Structure formats: C-alpha cells, structure tokens
Amino acid sequence: MKRSSPSRRQLLQMGAAVGGSLLAGEKALALEANPRKLGEPLGPYGERSPFEKAVRWRRDSKTPETGSSFTPIHDSVGTITPSALHYERHHSGIPAIDPSRHRLVIHGMVDRPLSLSMADIKRLPSVTRVMVLECGGNSAGEWAATTGADVQRSYGLVSGSEWTGIPLARLLAAAGVQARASWVIAEGADACRMMRSIPLAKARESSLLAYGQNGEAIRPAQGYPLRLINPGWEGNTNVKWLRSLRLTDQPYMARDETSKYSDLMPDGKARIFTYAMEAKSVITFPSGGQTLPGQGEYELTGLAWSGAGRIERVEVTTDGGKTWTAAVLQEPRLPIALTRFRLPWRFNGQEALIASRAIDETGYVQPTREELIAARGTNSIYHYNGIKVWHVRADGTVTNVEA
C-alpha cells in the first residue's frame, strides 16, 4: 500500500492535467492496486513450462519394455533435440545402473584386457561432438505407403544431441589389439544384453564412448552411464549401457544384425551390415496433420542430415517437383548433424505438393521414393531415406500424398 501511494498521487495529477483522460487514470489505478504475485522460487533441476505439451509418441504394446518412441520433430526448433524428447528404441527395457558399479570390459584378442570404471573413462581426455542419431528403421512405413499421419510418426526416429566422451581408439590402443582382430563385438547391460558386431576399422576411426549428452550425463533411456557412438551409423549399432567390447576375428552374426537390421531385396537376398545412414531431409512445417490458419506468408522449415558428412544443400519444391529452390541452411553446418533449412513461402489458398531433397558433401542426392523402390523393392524395412511429399490442400490442411 505504501508503494502505491505516490503513483496514485501521480496518476491523479496526470489525470487532472490532461483533463479528459481521467478515466484511463482510474483504470491504471485499479491495476496498480492489485499487487503482482510472486513467481515460483529457484529450483534444483528445471522443468519446461506447463503450457508446452510436445511429447514422444509410441504405439500401445503388450510389452512396453520393447519398441520405439518418436521425437516430435514437428514441434522442434533449432537442431538439438531435448534429451527428454530424444527418440527411444529399447529391446528389453531401460536398466537402472549405478555408475559407481558399472564397468566396461575390453577383452578377446587384446594383449592387455582392460576393466574400466566410469571414473577411469572420465579421467581420459574428452571430446564433444554434435551429431544426429537415426534409427535404422526410421520411416519404415514409407516403403509400403503405410506411413504415419504426421511427421513425428513417419520420420521421428531421429534426434540431434551434443555427445561427450572419449575416442574408442584411445582405449583400443591401451588394450593392445592383436593383429588378427578385425571386429569389435559390443554388448549392452540391458536385460537382453543387446549385441552388435562393429568393424574394427570404424571403431578405430570414429567411434566414441559417450557419457555426456547435451551438457549432462546421458539419460538412462539413452544408455546411462556409457554408450557406444558410431557417427553416421544406424542407431542400433550405438549400443547403450555399454559393458563389453570383445575383439574378434569375425562378426558374431547377432540376431540384431541378421534377423533384424538387414535389408531384404526383391530377389530374396538380404543386405547385411548396412550400417550407414544416407542423406535425408523432411519438411516439418507445414507437415501432415497441421493446418495453415489462412493465406499469406509462411516460413517453410525442416531438417536434413547425412551419415556421410555435412549437408551441402537442401532444395525445396512447392509445385510437386517442377521447380526446386535452394533453402537457407542454418549455420554452423556440422558433419553428421541435424541441419535446419528454411524457405519463405506464400500460401495462396491453392493446393500444393511440397517436398525437400538433401545433398550432402559427397554429392549424394536424396532419392525419390520411386527411385528407392526401383532399386530395393518394398520389403527392406530399414534405411528408408526417400523424399517426403506433403499435400497442402486449398483449405490449408496438410496430409500425406498417399492419404
């Protein structure tokens, strides 16, 4: 009350001075008489605004410990996926691991088998890289045009994070890999002990042992406390909850590299060890399930990425592929990382077929769905990276072309 007294006087004086605006002064007075409520106090660990509702999506399942949850890429901005919204793919649930008891064992064809604590690993010189991670099965429904209604369900098994850890090569050198070793068999500490075979050349060249994600410890759903990161390779090879690296002279033909994550071709043969994720892009606004509120100017935007390096160019069509225009790419364009593209676009209330295509630094051009199917048929499930076309209708609603 004390505080409002001077302002009340001031307002009365002001109102008298300007004559006719006395009414406005009374209104301001009424506002001033309601003291503002204090906000929430400081907190130890932040939460997003309760008004923000973006969540991962997953199918109902009788076995919720296995399956996938999809990142809401239509609600994302920038190029980093919040750790809480990173896509998930688990095979037997998320293990609860005490990092003080977790060890990584490097064994097999090595001169000096090593057992490492998390403290050991964190003592070594670290590296940090922003990278994309994409499930090998992302967009699998596109092969048979049984795609999800929106971009989250059809393209949401992709996320971008900043990962921190150590180069695997450093520990391989310390363990003394024997000359006849050519593969690394990586195994997680989840209930099913998920296992993949990784060529030794990749492990030496670019694999990381990551313990950090987006400035804090990796989330349990993403492999806490330690995850193998194979830059540019399908998500499944980025073994979570990493507990064992076994050096061998042969791949172990694990279930998840033979029965799963292999690509069945029309002739009945399946491609195996198809690790790399090729260049891909998708428009996230406007995209399936969204409605443009009216005619006028919009910024069309989306994400592009490539397992082979930087995105060099993204081209957008708004006329069903007759003409393509280079979109603006958000800098910095980092290799093997989500790259946001943007293009101003005027919606005139006429239906439009819109799509994007990515070109990476190797010159690789994202193919059309038809080109992919001509090369691989429709039974391969994994590694779909075709151009995604959205149908913007005259009323502003957006759907799949097939819908």
Add this chain to the structure above:
Amino acid sequence: MWRLSTFLLLAAATTVSAQSQAIQVGRPPTPEEIRELGSAIAPDGTGLPPGSGTVAAGQKLFAAQCARCHGPAGEGDVGARLVGGQGTLATPRPLKTVGSFWPYATTLWDYVNRAMPFDQPGLLEAPDVYAAVAYVLNLNGIIAADQVMDATSLPKVRMPNRDGFVADPRPDVRKDRPKP
C-alpha cells in the same frame, strides 16, 4: 617395454598428446568379471559352452517357457513367429523366421541364451538352451528328431538361408546432381 616405447613415440610428437597418452587407466578384468560377461557365440561355434540338449527335452521346455509368447508350435503370438516361411523371401509377403531367414544356428543359441525368455532373460542353463534350439530347429525341419545339439553339432547345422546375405552395395540409387 610397451609403455616406454609408446611414451617415447608420443614425446616426439606433441607435449599435449604425450601427456594424455601417458594417462594409464583401468586394470585387468577379474575372473568374476569375465564370468559375469557370459557367452557370446560366433558362427564357427566359438564361445559355446559344454552341455547338450535333445529335441524331446526342448519340446517340454518350449511348452513351459516359450509357448506362451511364441505359440504352442512356434507359430507366433506376442513373440515372433519361429517356423515356416521357407520359399517366401522373394515374394511380396516375405515371412522371415528362424527357419526361413536366420543364416546361422549359433545365432539362435546366442539370442535364446542372452535374451529369452523375454521377461526373464538369463533364466536358462546351457543344456536348456541347447534343447530349446534343438526343438525350434526340428520344428523347422532343419534337424531330425533324434539329433542332439551341443558345442560340436550346433555349428555344423546348415540353415536353409545360409547363403541368403550379401554385402552392402550402397549407394545404389545413382543420379545426377541437380544443377544449382
């Protein structure tokens, strides 16, 4: 010797990397740690433990531990279908099962051992795993009812789709770069 030579090599490079390379971490794994890691099975049979299992024993075990998800005869339910599908891989509706698709019997042993039953992985002892594998192989007509699976016989089982896998030929969709 190794540490000294490594150190000298790196000292010749840069001071920073020599220092980081000089950090020695970890220790040899204990026998208990190695035991706890358990088996991982290579296609040549490396890693298979002692023990054996019969088709008959596998049938009983399957009924008790596997059928509730995979169906009484491996026809699939909540769990994957395990039998049939041979001859379908090159058709519009391929049916990928252990019998029609999996290239190595050792993979079945490895996966059952590490990941099954779904809700209690690690439950089965080695003889049980051999038995379960024997039964599923027999359901698919791959081994006879009187064959016994062990570390010697299992890697010799020839799966129908043994030659069904090829190397990654990508990039397989080639096109001219669009003009800027």
